[in-house]
Amino acid sequence: MSTxxxxxxxxxxxxxxxxxxxIGGARTALFNYLFARKHGGTFILRIEDTDRERSTQxxxxxxxxxxxxxxxEWDEGPGKEGDFGPYFQSERLxxxxxxxxxxxxxxxxxxxxxxxxxxxxxxxxQSAAKDRIQYDRRCLQLSMDDSDRRAKAGEPFVVRFRVxxxxxxxxxxxxxxxxxxxxxxxxxIIQRGDxxxxxxxxxxxxxxxxxxxxxxxxxxxxxNTPKQVLLFQALGFPVPSYAHIPLILAxxxxxxxxxxxxxxxxxxxxxxxxxxxxINFLVRMGWSFDDKQEIxxxxxxxxKFSLEHVSKSGAMFDLKKLEYxxxxxxxxxxxxxxxxxxxxxxxxxxxxxxxxxxRERGRIEMMLELAKSRVxxxxxxxxxxxxxxxxxxxxxxxxxxxxxxxxxxxxxxxQYAAKVAAAxxxxxxxxxxxxxxxxxxxxxxxxxxxxxxDLAQPLRAVLTGRSATPGxxxxxxxxxxxxxxxxxxxxxxxxxxx
RNA sequence: GGCCCCAUCGUCUAGUCAGGCCUAGGACAUCGGGUUUUCAUCCCGGUAACAGGGGUUCAAAUCCCCUUGGGGUCACCA
Numbered sequence: 207m208s209t210x211x212x213x214x215x216x217x218x219x220x221x222x223x224x225x226x227x228x229i230g231g232a233r234t235a236l237f238n239y240l241f242a243r244k245h246g247g248t249f250i251l252r253i254e255d256t257d258r259e260r261s262t263q264x265x266x267x268x269x270x271x272x273x274x275x276x277x278x279e280w281d282e283g284p285g286k287e288g289d290f291g292p293y294f295q296s297e298r299l300x301x302x303x304x305x306x307x308x309x310x311x312x313x314x315x316x317x318x319x320x321x322x323x324x325x326x327x328x329x330x331x332q333s334a335a336k337d338r339i340q341y342d343r344r345c346l347q348l349s350m351d352d353s354d355r356r357a358k359a360g361e362p363f364v365v366r367f368r369v370x371x372x373x374x375x376x377x378x379x380x381x382x383x384x385x386x387x388x389x390x391x392x393x394x395i396i397q398r399g400d401x402x403x404x405x406x407x408x409x410x411x412x413x414x415x416x417x418x419x420x421x422x423x424x425x426x427x428x429x430n431t432p433k434q435v436l437l438f439q440a441l442g443f444p445v446p447s448y449a450h451i452p453l454i455l456a457x458x459x460x461x462x463x464x465x466x467x468x469x470x471x472x473x474x475x476x477x478x479x480x481x482x483x484x485i486n487f488l489v490r491m492g493w494s495f496d497d498k499q500e501i502x503x504x505x506x507x508x509x510k511f512s513l514e515h516v517s518k519s520g521a522m523f524d525l526k527k528l529e530y531x532x533x534x535x536x537x538x539x540x541x542x543x544x545x546x547x548x549x550x551x552x553x554x555x556x557x558x559x560x561x562x563x564x565r566e567r568g569r570i571e572m573m574l575e576l577a578k579s580r581v582x583x584x585x586x587x588x589x590x591x592x593x594x595x596x597x598x599x600x601x602x603x604x605x606x607x608x609x610x611x612x613x614x615x616x617x618x619x620x621q622y623a624a625k626v627a628a629a630x631x632x633x634x635x636x637x638x639x640x641x642x643x644x645x646x647x648x649x650x651x652x653x654x655x656x657x658x659x660d661l662a663q664p665l666r667a668v669l670t671g672r673s674a675t676p677g678x679x680x681x682x683x684x685x686x687x688x689x690x691x692x693x694x695x696x697x698x699x700x701x702x703x704x
Numbered sequence: 705g706g707c708c709c710c711a712u713c714g715u716c717u718a719g720u721c722a723g724g725c726c727u728a729g730g731a732c733a734u735c736g737g738g739u740u741u742u743c744a745u746c747c748c749g750g751u752a753a754c755a756g757g758g759g760u761u762c763a764a765a766u767c768c769c770c771u772u773g774g775g776g777u778c779a780c781c782a
Binding site for chain 2: 329399672
């Protein structure tokens with residue numbers, strides 16, 4: 207499989223289960239997965255559920271479902287206990303208080319007794335004065351004795367990390383050296399009033415204890431990184447490598463949100479986008495291989511992926527590109543596959559009932575074969591085959607145009623109906639065998655000196671209510687004799703109303 | 705607003721690190737043509753970009769600086 211093997215590489219995808227699995231999160235997971243597989247490393251899933259207010263069980267499930275849908279199996283994580291569990295951050299939190307105590311002992315952290323009110327006030331003042339919005343280190347002045355006494359007396363406090371003097375350089379694998387002055391960083395809270403640790407501290411503990419070697423995450427975490435690096439150093443832990451990948455932007459630029467349509471991977475799953483299409487789509491937002499190849503399957507990506515080819519600028523979400531990829535991969539699938547995928551959608555649409563499935567199977571497979579190359583995701587099949595199940599009540603816009611253009615074609619259509627009715631009995635009418643029907647049409651137009659289109663187009667409009675369908679005679683053969691003649695009998699209504 | 709990141713066709717990008725091979729390549733979208741009973745597919749072709757300004761250099765899309773623009777981040781959220 208992979209040429210280089212570095213069993214020591216360990217990466218994690220660490221989503222917080224608030225809401226849904228965002229498409230950007232899925233791409234982060236993908237990049238982590240590819241990096242791990244490429245280097246023979248370990249891909250870990252860690253659920254960062256420490257925000258008790260917002261973390262939900264459905265959101266956790268959505269993460270599992272989303273990753274499985276995309277085929278990104280984790281090596282360690284919930285349901286796959288390894289030697290570095292637990293894999294829910296909430297269960298790991300208690301173990302980090304000792305690190306906090308250690309830091310306090312060493313003078314690298316201190317208790318802060320400031321009230322939220324004072325902090326709010328301070329922020330307001332700084333904001334009004336256009337100063338840096340930062341804690342003023344008032345409690346750093348407290349003596350250890352004072353601090354201990356007040357804590358013992360039960361006075362509420364948080365613990366802050368004492369940011370040292372100097373500057374930190376993060377050597378990001380994608381961005382290069384990112385230089386930050388420590389005076390830009392405030393003494394961040396690492397332990398809350400209730401004794402639990404805050405995210406920035408917990409990730410450091412988690413990443414260290416889980417042996418994470420490479421942190422691959424969204425660029426929105428870039429400004430957190432110097433703080434975390436400082437924490438690693440204060441704790442005496444080795445600092446992992448970082449790679450901050452660009453964000454996925456909304457079509458107009460800016461943050462991609464529900465306002466722009468589906469952003470949750472489960473949405474795409476439900477719509478029936480093929481996982482291979484999603485993978486290809488996601489990976490190409492921010493990563494490329496060369497100036498030739500656009501189509502990549504997961505195994506090939508594992509071989510070809512590299513962080514060096516991840517771009518630095520944000521990528522706008524382009525639904526058209528997804529649709530293209532969706533349609534492309536749909537065409538690659540076998541008819542058998544497609545039938546399996548499509549039937550649930552047909553049943554949901556009420557087109558087939560369980561009881562009729564076996565009897566109808568042949569016809570259904572034929573119509574799905576015709577429709578397969580015309581959809582970008584499985585759910586689109588419903589509108590694509592609707593006319594097979596429902597007689598058209600009205601004509602769509604295109605069909606209306608066709609009828610108007612062929613106003614004088616009604617007699618031709620009716621002659622064809624009569625001719626077919628006479629010449630093609632039920633036994634000769636075989637689904638999937640359009641030749642008889644086409645022969646009848648060609649015979650007729652030959653006697654009238656017309657083009658095939660002069661008959662076929664209005665015929666299609668009347669039979670399906672549409673101007674665009676798969677091959678007309680194939681459609682007719684599948685539709686069946688009774689349905690065709692029934693629909694054709696209504697031809698003059700459509701011509702009359704057009 | 706402070707700090708950080710980014711900047712090639714409408715979009716995703718190749719080329720930038722190791723300056724010349726770039727009259728800037730590909731894909732999506734778009735426009736035109738071919739095939740076809742329509743549509744889709746498929747094939748052929750077109751339009752379309754180095755944000756602006758200064759440097760450095762024999763030579764800059766590529767290196768440096770400034771400007772502009774976009775994004776991120778500044779919580780007892782993660």
